[in-house]
Amino acid sequence: MEFINKIFNIRKSNKNIGRIFNDKLFRWERIRVVLMGSKGTGKTVFLTSVGDQLKHHNPKSFNLNGWKAVFDSDQDQKVQENALKGGRLFEYAQAREYLAKGEWPAKTKDWSVLTIPFTLVKNVNGKEKRRQIILEMLDLPGERVADFAMIGRSYSEWCGWMETRFGGISGASGFFKQYLAALQNLSSVERDKAIALYKEFLVDEYCNYTLSLTPSIVKLGIHGKTQSKGSREEFRKDLEHTPIGLAEDLQFIPLAKENFSQSSPHFAWIKDFEKAYNKYVETIIAPIASWCSHANSLIYFVDTLDLLNRGAQVYNSEKKFAEQALAFFKHRKPDLPFPGIIDYLMGLFVTRIDSIIVVPTKADRVYDQGDRMVKLAHSMLESVVRTMGLEEKKTAFISCAAVDTSEIYKEEMAIRARIKTADGNIELKQFKVRDVPEDWPESANWQIGAYNWPNTFPMFDEREDLPPKQRGLDAIMQRVLEINA
Numbered sequence: 001m002e003f004i005n006k007i008f009n010i011r012k013s014n015k016n017i018g019r020i021f022n023d024k025l026f027r028w029e030r031i032r033v034v035l036m037g038s039k040g041t042g043k044t045v046f047l048t049s050v051g052d053q054l055k056h057h058n059p060k061s062f063n064l065n066g067w068k069a070v071f072d073s074d075q076d077q078k079v080q081e082n083a084l085k086g087g088r089l090f091e092y093a094q095a096r097e098y099l100a101k102g103e104w105p106a107k108t109k110d111w112s113v114l115t116i117p118f119t120l121v122k123n124v125n126g127k128e129k130r131r132q133i134i135l136e137m138l139d140l141p142g143e144r145v146a147d148f149a150m151i152g153r154s155y156s157e158w159c160g161w162m163e164t165r166f167g168g169i170s171g172a173s174g175f176f177k178q179y180l181a182a183l184q185n186l187s188s189v190e191r192d193k194a195i196a197l198y199k200e201f202l203v204d205e206y207c208n209y210t211l212s213l214t215p216s217i218v219k220l221g222i223h224g225k226t227q228s229k230g231s232r233e234e235f236r237k238d239l240e241h242t243p244i245g246l247a248e249d250l251q252f253i254p255l256a257k258e259n260f261s262q263s264s265p266h267f268a269w270i271k272d273f274e275k276a277y278n279k280y281v282e283t284i285i286a287p288i289a290s291w292c293s294h295a296n297s298l299i300y301f302v303d304t305l306d307l308l309n310r311g312a313q314v315y316n317s318e319k320k321f322a323e324q325a326l327a328f329f330k331h332r333k334p335d336l337p338f339p340g341i342i343d344y345l346m347g348l349f350v351t352r353i354d355s356i357i358v359v360p361t362k363a364d365r366v367y368d369q370g371d372r373m374v375k376l377a378h379s380m381l382e383s384v385v386r387t388m389g390l391e392e393k394k395t396a397f398i399s400c401a402a403v404d405t406s407e408i409y410k411e412e413m414a415i416r417a418r419i420k421t422a423d424g425n426i427e428l429k430q431f432k433v434r435d436v437p438e439d440w441p442e443s444a445n446w447q448i449g450a451y452n453w454p455n456t457f458p459m460f461d462e463r464e465d466l467p468p469k470q471r472g473l474d475a476i477m478q479r480v481l482e483i484n485a
């Protein structure tokens, strides 16, 4: 079975071969896309909308550059049955149902894949061109992205990484140093106290808006329980009952370099922590990373409007989070004709992302200023994206409203959208929205809450064959499908 999988990977990874030999064996091109970004940035809404657009393609409202997408329902049945067996089926119908009710889909609790088989058809000089595509898109809870820092790192390397990330000069709050110092005062029998100290560190960083905390189960439990969004005390209470690992007897915490020497009183803990760490990585993040290692492109979501609203500290935290997430995708293979075989020889955790699109989302919450949102996303993440070593033409910044919720009134520079009133009702209202700034504000005068945007709700048709209005979603998909001009 493993061997068959490898062969299968060769096929799906080399989509160009599929294009060259348009025969039965290589008929289907597989395009694998990772959606990434912190929680609440709009990944699931995006995915639901893409599913809808490709299942019911209307070239007038979803511009695929002259191509028509024809959904393949026969193939779909097989694909969905397979995905269901693997337990990783993106619950498209459920997510769409929310939108049809004028609500947003629920928060993602576990990772899943939306698979859409379709044919792209275009008439060129009287000749019909066709491409049969199986598009696979990964949805994951934003919290889990933090765990990518564990991929390819042993327990001791993760400890080293923690020290650099939280104890180094840049971005260090001092809490990690305090934690390590307090740890040194504990004897070898005080392991529970050590775990309690790490929890204290997590609470401090949580109050610092740090998104990169690992293991991510402290934010989102294994079975999908989200930790309270509330005060320091509430988070601390939540953590009291949360093991730092897969279970009470499978906990691990980071130790300092000195603890790895045999003379350290904490040396005896290392074996257990190592075991618990490996089990955690193997169970929680390795399967996601393995899926990602065969992806062709990456869409990175950033909620620029929310960042403006939440101030400099959250902005910095989000930027660090993106650095951490994208670092995984830097390790690229040499461009050889059969990368599948190279995978086999070199291990799976080497990626082959050949394009990245950074997407500032929810552009429908402002008055037509997607270009400014792009500028902000660019100034925030351009340097991070550049370190990935992709050609310039393989990177893009495109703003988007995956589900457009507002109408624009040009004369009055206002929008009209469905919003929730103080008494909880949803009503359609016209109002003016403040401008998106040209640049990120200086941190010295960046007041939290100074930029406020309305929470708008989808105006959606219940009819399944009428996909939602969108902005920029089609431009993004043109790039993913490599049909941009």
Ligand SMILES: Nc1nc2c(ncn2[C@@H]2O[C@H](COP(=O)(O)OP(=O)(O)OP(=O)(O)O)[C@@H](O)[C@H]2O)c(=O)[nH]1
Pocket (backbone or CB within 6 Å): 037, 038, 039, 040, 041, 042, 043, 044, 045, 046, 104, 105, 106, 107, 108, 109, 140, 141, 142, 143, 361, 362, 363, 364, 365, 400, 401, 402, 403, 404, 405, 456, 457
């Ligand atoms: N106005 C508007 N709001 C959106 C749009 N997309 C997402 N939102 C808002 O953002 C919230 C989060 O969107 P999701 O798609 O669930 O975010 P996510 O990235 O999947 O979040 P996690 O599952 O927590 O990782 C939604 O509940 C909406 O309130 C959009 O296109 N327009």
Ligand SMILES: [Mg+2]
Pocket (backbone or CB within 6 Å): 043, 044, 045, 106, 107, 108, 139, 140, 141, 142
């Ligand atoms: Mg989600």
